Amino acid sequence: MAINWFKYAAPTNFYGLAGKLIPWFAGFSLVLFAAGMYIGFFVAPADAQQGEFYRIIFIHVPTSILSMVLYMVMAGYAALGLIFNTRLSAMMASAIAPTGALFAFISLWTGALWGKPMWGAWWVWDARLTSELILLFLYLGFISLHASIDDPRRADRASALLAIVGSVNVPIIYFSVKWWNTLHQGSTIKFSGTSMHVAMQQAMFTMLAALWLYALAVVLARVRSIILERERHTHWAQEVAA
Amino acid sequence: MLEVTKLACSRGDHRLFSGLSFRLEPGQILQVDGANGSGKTSLLRALCGFLMPDEGEISWGGISTAKMEEEFYAKILYLGHLNAIKDDLNALENLRIAAGISGCLLDEQQAVSALQRMGLRGRERLPTKVLSQGQRRRVALARLLVNQAKLWILDEPLTALDVGAVHLIETLLMEHLARQGMVIFTTHQPLQVPGLRTLSLS
Amino acid sequence: MKLLVLVIRRDLMLAMRRRADVLTTLFFFVMVVSLFPLGVGPEMDMLRKMAAGVLWVAALLSSMLSLGRLFATDYLDGTLEQMLLAPQSLSMLVLGKMIAHWMVSGLPLVLMAPVLGLQFDMSVQALGILIVGLLLGTPILSMIGAIGAALTLGLRGGGVLLSLLVLPLCIPVLIFGTGAVEAIANGQSVASHLSLLGAVLVLALVFTPWVTAQALRISME
Numbered sequence: 001m002a003i004n005w006f007k008y009a010a011p012t013n014f015y016g017l018a019g020k021l022i023p024w025f026a027g028f029s030l031v032l033f034a035a036g037m038y039i040g041f042f043v044a045p046a047d048a049q050q051g052e053f054y055r056i057i058f059i060h061v062p063t064s065i066l067s068m069v070l071y072m073v074m075a076g077y078a079a080l081g082l083i084f085n086t087r088l089s090a091m092m093a094s095a096i097a098p099t100g101a102l103f104a105f106i107s108l109w110t111g112a113l114w115g116k117p118m119w120g121a122w123w124v125w126d127a128r129l130t131s132e133l134i135l136l137f138l139y140l141g142f143i144s145l146h147a148s149i150d151d152p153r154r155a156d157r158a159s160a161l162l163a164i165v166g167s168v169n170v171p172i173i174y175f176s177v178k179w180w181n182t183l184h185q186g187s188t189i190k191f192s193g194t195s196m197h198v199a200m201q202q203a204m205f206t207m208l209a210a211l212w213l214y215a216l217a218v219v220l221a222r223v224r225s226i227i228l229e230r231e232r233h234t235h236w237a238q239e240v241a242a
Numbered sequence: 243m244l245e246v247t248k249l250a251c252s253r254g255d256h257r258l259f260s261g262l263s264f265r266l267e268p269g270q271i272l273q274v275d276g277a278n279g280s281g282k283t284s285l286l287r288a289l290c291g292f293l294m295p296d297e298g299e300i301s302w303g304g305i306s307t308a309k310m311e312e313e314f315y316a317k318i319l320y321l322g323h324l325n326a327i328k329d330d331l332n333a334l335e336n337l338r339i340a341a342g343i344s345g346c347l348l349d350e351q352q353a354v355s356a357l358q359r360m361g362l363r364g365r366e367r368l369p370t371k372v373l374s375q376g377q378r379r380r381v382a383l384a385r386l387l388v389n390q391a392k393l394w395i396l397d398e399p400l401t402a403l404d405v406g407a408v409h410l411i412e413t414l415l416m417e418h419l420a421r422q423g424m425v426i427f428t429t430h431q432p433l434q435v436p437g438l439r440t441l442s443l444s
Numbered sequence: 445m446k447l448l449v450l451v452i453r454r455d456l457m458l459a460m461r462r463r464a465d466v467l468t469t470l471f472f473f474v475m476v477v478s479l480f481p482l483g484v485g486p487e488m489d490m491l492r493k494m495a496a497g498v499l500w501v502a503a504l505l506s507s508m509l510s511l512g513r514l515f516a517t518d519y520l521d522g523t524l525e526q527m528l529l530a531p532q533s534l535s536m537l538v539l540g541k542m543i544a545h546w547m548v549s550g551l552p553l554v555l556m557a558p559v560l561g562l563q564f565d566m567s568v569q570a571l572g573i574l575i576v577g578l579l580l581g582t583p584i585l586s587m588i589g590a591i592g593a594a595l596t597l598g599l600r601g602g603g604v605l606l607s608l609l610v611l612p613l614c615i616p617v618l619i620f621g622t623g624a625v626e627a628i629a630n631g632q633s634v635a636s637h638l639s640l641l642g643a644v645l646v647l648a649l650v651f652t653p654w655v656t657a658q659a660l661r662i663s664m665e
Contacts, residue, residue: 137612144608148599151254153294157662158595162609165591165655169613172644176616180623233255290529292664316531324522330461340523342450345531 011088011227012236018220025220029213036206044199053117060110062208063103064128066215067135068170070100074142075167078160088223090156091230093163094146095222099215101139107132127181131174138166152230243267243424244289244393249298251284258284259443260297266393268422271415271435275428276443282428283323285443286397289426290320316345319391321399325382329371333357333381336370341388348388356387361407375402383407386414394418396427408433447532451540452547459548469510470552476502477560488565495564496574496625500618503553503582508607510549511589514541515660519597528664535653538660542587542653550582566625573628573638577621580641584617587652594659616644 040058047054074096081089111129112122123129142159149155231237243266250260258281266272274282287293289300291307291314300307307314327336334353341348348356357366360380370378379402386394394415400408408431415425415435427433459466480498481491518524527537557578561571592610596602624637 134612134615137608141609141612144605145595148596148601148605151665154662154665157665158659161591161655161659161662162595165613168651169616172616173612176619176640180619290525292525292528294665312531312533315529318529320525320529322522322525324520324525326522326526328458328521328523330458335457339450339454340526343447343526343530343537347446347450 009086009088011091011231014088015224015227015240018224022217022220022224025213025217029210029217032206032210032213036203036210039199039206040203044203045197050118053114056110056114058203058207060107060114061204062211063107063110064132065208066211067100067103067107067132067139070096070103070215071135071138071163071170072167074100075163078163082157082160082164087156087230090160091223091226092219093160094156095219095226096215097139097143097146098222099218101136101143103211103215104132104136104139108136125181127174127178130177130181134173134177135170138170142166243303244426245299245301245304246289247299247301249285249288249300250296251281251288251293252296253281253284257296262298262443264441266424266426268392268424269419269437271419271425271427271438273427273429273433273438273440274443275440280443282443283397286320286322286395286426286428289395290318291315317391318393318395319344319385319389320395320397321382321385322397323401325378327370327378327381330369332367332369333362333373333384334366336381337384337388340385344385344389344391346388346390352388356384357381359387359410360384361410376404376407379403380407383411383414386418392423394423394425394427396425398428398430400429400431400433445536447530448536448540448543451537452544455541455544456547459544465510465513466548466552469506469549470556472509473502473506473553473556474560476505478563481563491564492566493629495561495566496570496577496622498564499557499560499574499578500581500621503550503557503578504585504611504614504618506553507549507582507585507589508610510545511586511593511606511610512603514545514590514593515597516593516602519663524660524664528660534657534660538590538656539649539653542583542590542656545590546583546586550586554578554582567629570625570628573624573634574621576638577624577641580638580645581617581621584641584645584648585614587648587656588613588617590656591652591659594656594663597660597663617641620644 036058040055044055046052074093077089077093077096080086081093108129111132115124115129116122142163145162146155146159149158228237228241232241245265247263248260249262251258262285264272274285276282284293288295289307291311302310302314302317326340327333328339331339334350334357337353337357338348338350341353354366357363360383362377362380362384365373365377370381373381379399383399399411403411412433412435415433418425419435419437477498480494484490484494515524518527528534530537554575557574558571561574566574589606589610592606592613595609596606599605620637620641624634624641627634627637
């Protein structure tokens, strides 16, 4: 089956496709979320050292991973938009940012909740936690730059450039923070034992898939509203809205 | 030489003009005409490459100007609404720096004589902040005298100028055309130059 | 190359005609550094430990202060339009502006730092490393900052936004710079910190002028 991908690079065509995909992503996300929660709370055993507290990693780890992946995806779309001047890519980038920031925030929050019983402190200057905080700053910078430019074209292009600069900087930041951390002999999170229980892994991956699908559904929904807003003067958008 | 085909530009959501085509050959002068907000400035800025047109093509000698970049910038001189002069510098310094940025280094004598021709004798070394609007415009216009550019793109060059200065600009334009130069400009004041064509943006 | 020299000379000349702006940045730097002992108390042991961090953070904040002016005045009076139309490479021109900016707002901080370091009872050795670190690091701040300044050109609330965009990107510089001083205080080698700082400087020299040039073209539209 040959699919004409370029057809969907036009925002108006993509609008319909996204509309069809969203319920599927959202539905599967919900099912997997429920399954992940069930495995996480009832099937996975308590950890030998961390007791029940560790269960927060079923949220913490997937959100951390996704917040980083989403930043790279966002930068990728931004680069596509800048190089090929495709409007949809820029819209995707700006639709991803809020979800990425939300995941970074949840990851920090759950990290703090986990830290309190484990280390007796809400916040530890752990390398990963610190990098996550900086990642949140980068997201917020992207969102505020986009929001403070009125002209949509300039907003797209300026924030795209910022996202690319940020993504080049992310490895340097991560490395420097890690290095800074070892210099200060901070505590790093280590799991007891070398292998995780199978059920723990299952719960983690199920949650990862659930949140991934959630991100897809939300980003597509956001892109749809961005498309409508940008095209509001066209005949097409007025028909869709009516 | 300069060829514009089916150009369309918009400001925000508002389409300014579309399907605009024209040619400009050496020795020709073109006045862009139209009411306020009809896109005259946007057209000139699109020619300079500041503004990316929605559709259409701008080419110089058959090559797209977007691909020529610096090579094209060497061929043009743009004078916008803003004078691009620094209040803290004097007229002489302003002119020499402006010329330097556009690629021709001036010695003091060349700069002084250009300013004197613009009617700024005795004011060459005053900080530009003490000059009047018209005099500041004259400092900006002095760049026309010290530039090798083939195409002049002038946005409202006559603002704040007195009658004498307007005549001077007419003379400068005619000299430039006689050298096989090209001019595209906007104005709300009449300018008497033989061979003047107008392009109307309605 | 001629263009580079021309732009540096021009920006230095303009800065000299507006000496107050340069002095404000320097004064801000001195002020922030001097406030710290008042905030945390005068125990010399603690101050000595904090010194490098305080000086670096203050340098970071004061360089943010002057970044707003890097392109803004040229943007407002139309000079920036002419610069974008320069027939030579825009990156070169931007590099010139970065160098001038550093000479006006970074270099004075570096020269002032030893005096402030003495207030914190830093050893001569540590002071030396601090200066070397600042010499390598402050140009990076000017260069990364220039990207932010170009992106936020002409925006309302540009100054605050600029700091929000630029500060996270400057974190590695802060870490390597303070790390070097800390290493010498602990009797370790400083070579790795300083060479990393140098590597970042080289990377910044290669990429930031071009990125800033692109940002200026985007903002000019």
